[in-house]
Amino acid sequence: MTSTPAPRRVTVTGGAGFIGGNLCRALLAAGCEVTVLDDLSTGDRRNLLDGTGPGTAEPRPIDVRVVEGTILDDAALDDAIAGADTVVHLAALGSVPRSVADPLASHHANATGTLMVLEAARRHGGLHTIVASSSSVYGSNPILPKHEELATRPLSPYAGSKLVTEGYTLAWGTSYGMPTLAFRFFNVFGPLQPAGHAYAAVLPSFVHAALTGTPLTVHGDGTQSRDFTYVGTVVAAITDAVLRRVSSPGPVNLAFGTRVTLLDAIAELEAILGHTVERVHTPNRAGDVPHSQADTTRLGELFPGITPTPFAEGLRATVDWMRTTL
Numbered sequence: 001m002t003s004t005p006a007p008r009r010v011t012v013t014g015g016a017g018f019i020g021g022n023l024c025r026a027l028l029a030a031g032c033e034v035t036v037l038d039d040l041s042t043g044d045r046r047n048l049l050d051g052t053g054p055g056t057a058e059p060r061p062i063d064v065r066v067v068e069g070t071i072l073d074d075a076a077l078d079d080a081i082a083g084a085d086t087v088v089h090l091a092a093l094g095s096v097p098r099s100v101a102d103p104l105a106s107h108h109a110n111a112t113g114t115l116m117v118l119e120a121a122r123r124h125g126g127l128h129t130i131v132a133s134s135s136s137v138y139g140s141n142p143i144l145p146k147h148e149e150l151a152t153r154p155l156s157p158y159a160g161s162k163l164v165t166e167g168y169t170l171a172w173g174t175s176y177g178m179p180t181l182a183f184r185f186f187n188v189f190g191p192l193q194p195a196g197h198a199y200a201a202v203l204p205s206f207v208h209a210a211l212t213g214t215p216l217t218v219h220g221d222g223t224q225s226r227d228f229t230y231v232g233t234v235v236a237a238i239t240d241a242v243l244r245r246v247s248s249p250g251p252v253n254l255a256f257g258t259r260v261t262l263l264d265a266i267a268e269l270e271a272i273l274g275h276t277v278e279r280v281h282t283p284n285r286a287g288d289v290p291h292s293q294a295d296t297t298r299l300g301e302l303f304p305g306i307t308p309t310p311f312a313e314g315l316r317a318t319v320d321w322m323r324t325t326l
């Protein structure tokens, strides 16, 4: 007689954010039970609703348990993590410029917050823990593509706090025998990513401006390049890591070695929209890195089954989603 395996119970910190909202849906689709811990500082409960957008029926919450609270509070962490098999730790204050403006806030949320999540995961039995680090840790190291053994040279408080995130996570793996995985996300984009605020990421800002008929703001000459990664691919890799309990003693790039300049991205956007878009160029921003492209060897070894969504396809899905929000 075969018995159905118990569903995997997953706690997602930052689950009401952009990547978190997408991840919750992917985990539910894979049969997991999901709890979200989020203080809604940059996230939004609407990311946990289905059927949003003009003309749709009454939005319904997706089937996750939500604990509204901060990762800096042990009681909230205990509530959210008790009974979990895996913790996916996404909660953080994103954005390089935000961290330059307020480094202590980034440190508290990203560095101290990670420490508290790891300690909670240890208290609850040494749980499998997956965390979000960032390609920004490579910083001023000019070597391309970025492989995980390169020297890290953070250029911003945000990048420093992400280096702490992955450093503590890997140390909790070795010091306490916890199965841990630190992904270095590159530039993730796709549905649910907010635009129209000071710390918005570049692609949603471009798409929002193009759809609302405002000029696109390009920092610098637009030749800086990024390894843009579609969120659907990112959450597929995280879900696979949850289901197979993947861990790694070193950090793992989560990107696919594509190198798209901002000017390329604008040209692709124009092709999708079928018209040209206006742009204004402003000076480069402090802490921004000129080029970013992942070496994918380690990712390919650990996740041979993941195929990336091509940039153009992901951008089209982003445009389609953004239209529903206007």
Ligand SMILES: NC(=O)c1ccc[n+]([C@@H]2O[C@H](COP(=O)([O-])OP(=O)(O)OC[C@H]3O[C@@H](n4cnc5c(N)ncnc54)[C@H](O)[C@@H]3O)[C@@H](O)[C@H]2O)c1
Residues within 6 Å of the ligand: 013, 014, 015, 016, 017, 018, 019, 020, 037, 038, 039, 040, 041, 042, 043, 044, 069, 070, 071, 072, 089, 090, 091, 092, 093, 094, 109, 113, 132, 133, 134, 135, 184, 185, 186, 187, 188, 189, 201
């Ligand atoms: N989006 C990217 O391109 C990218 C790239 C590299 C790394 N990352 C990392 O991926 C993770 C998710 O990023 P995102 O783009 O979805 O950002 P996001 O801002 O949409 O999501 C972060 C979530 O964390 C929550 N949060 C912040 N501080 C918290 C706290 N103290 N306690 C509880 N919840 C808190 C926010 O409310 C939000 O819902 C972050 O750790 C980010 O640093 C993202």
